Every structure is written in structure tokens, then in C-alpha cells.
Amino acid sequence: MMGSKVMSADLMALVAERFKALGEPARLRILSELRAGEATVSDLIDATGMGQANVSKHLQLLHTLGFVERRKEGLHVFYSLADTTVFQLCDLMCGRLAKETRDLRRIVAGR
């Protein structure tokens, strides 16, 4: 069953590698854009204001780690989300954050 297993060092390294990939606002931004649907590199450059090489490199990494898929069509390369796990992860994190701020408020308010 998931959740009860002790993680091996190797598995932990793989998981960490993926968390690290998400630990970058620029990449979250790109993934967030892709949520609206597939997009070309140029689309993402326009949408994010980031440099071309930069976007390209981030996409490269995201693709290597299986977060996005590619589809080549003529001059363009379309990227799309491989699945929605990323946002489940973000939602969990946001939940944590909400709880954090709630606790903070309680402390500040002295309740």
C-alpha cells in the first residue's frame, strides 16, 4: 500500500529531483500556463515574458522528468501537461500554506 512504505535512498533521490523541479517559480509559471491547454514555446515566451532560451531549458527539464509532453508540428513544438498531478501537489501545498497562515493569525491575535 502506498504511504506505509519506507522510501529507499534511491527512490528518495528521484522524488527529491522532481520536487526540486517544482521548486522554481518559473517552472510553476510555465506549468500554470499549460493548464489552459497545449502551447508552443513562443506562446509561453509571450505569456510569461521570459527569455526564449530560458523557457526552452525549463521545458526540456520538465519533459525529461515527465511533467510535460511534446508534439512537433512543422516549425512549432507544442507542449502540454502530462497529467494533473502537478496541481494536486500544488493544492496540497496551498492547503498547508492556508493552515500555516491560519495558525499565524491565531498566534498574533493571541487566541
Add this chain to the structure above:
Amino acid sequence: MMGSKVMSADLMALVAERFKALGEPARLRILSELRAGEATVSDLIDATGMGQANVSKHLQLLHTLGFVERRKEGLHVFYSLADTTVFQLCDLMCGRLAKETRDLRRIVAGR
């Protein structure tokens, strides 16, 4: 509702900061140890083989970001998991990984 909201740049930065914290095998290792129950810094040093200052710094960060809680008792400081979100996150990641390898196997096998 969660999941349907577009994340602001600020929120994205906070989320990324937390993913980055988990994007480090050493910290996952520490959290994994804490899964068995609260532990002192010394306990974690023994369990992981990491240096004292190193463990201390990682715990500092994990505490700042709300992943662990501290309890001081005499000379010792006990750390414990603030909640189990971390492992829900890890499980999701592992699920992704499992799918990745499954896809890879399919491709290799040419099925």
C-alpha cells in the same frame, strides 16, 4: 474551491519555496526519520550519519516553513512532523514515478 483557482505570482513563489525545501534528499531523509516519531537532533544525526550543523540547518529551514515542530526539554530539542502532508506529496510523486517507469517499459518493450 481548491484546484480551480489561478495562482498569483506571490502564491506561486511561496509554493515553489516549499517544493524546493522538499527537493533535497537530505531533508526528505530527515522527514522520513521523523515519520517514526519525534526525535532529537542527536537522534537524527545518528540515524542519518549527517553532520550536526548540517542537520541543525535543515531542521531550521523545515521548521521555518512549517514542516516540523519543536519542543525543548532540558538540553534536548525534540522535532516532530507538523502534519502528514509531506507524505501525501511523496506518495503522489511516487505515483507519477511509477507511471513514468511503466510507460518507459512499454516503450522499451515496443508494446
Add this chain to the structure above:
DNA sequence: TGACTAAACAACCGTACAGTCATATACTTG
């Protein structure tokens, strides 16, 4: 008080990596 231990902190070093610039590759069109 002084000796001892646990944890935190500061300073330092080396590496990893995000961002940028320049260039190469791949494809389309005339």
C-alpha cells in the same frame, strides 16, 4: 563555580543552476 553536552550560529568553500547571449539546428517558403 567549572566541566560537560546538545543545539544553534557564523564563516567559508565548492558546486549546481537560473538567466542571458550567441550560435546551431530544423523546418518552411519563395
Add this chain to the structure above:
DNA sequence: CAAGTATATGACTGTACGGTTGTTTAGTCA
């Protein structure tokens, strides 16, 4: 073929950060 566009890739730079060493702080015990 040449010219033009989209993307990838390589080289470089600055910075962030993990790990270590040494020191400091806080607490215990004699």
C-alpha cells in the same frame, strides 16, 4: 538554393545553497 522563423544547445556569469569547521549559547551536573 537562399532567406526567414521556431526551437534547441553551448558557453558564460552571478548567485544561492549544501556541507564542513569552528565557535557560541543554553542547559545539566558535580
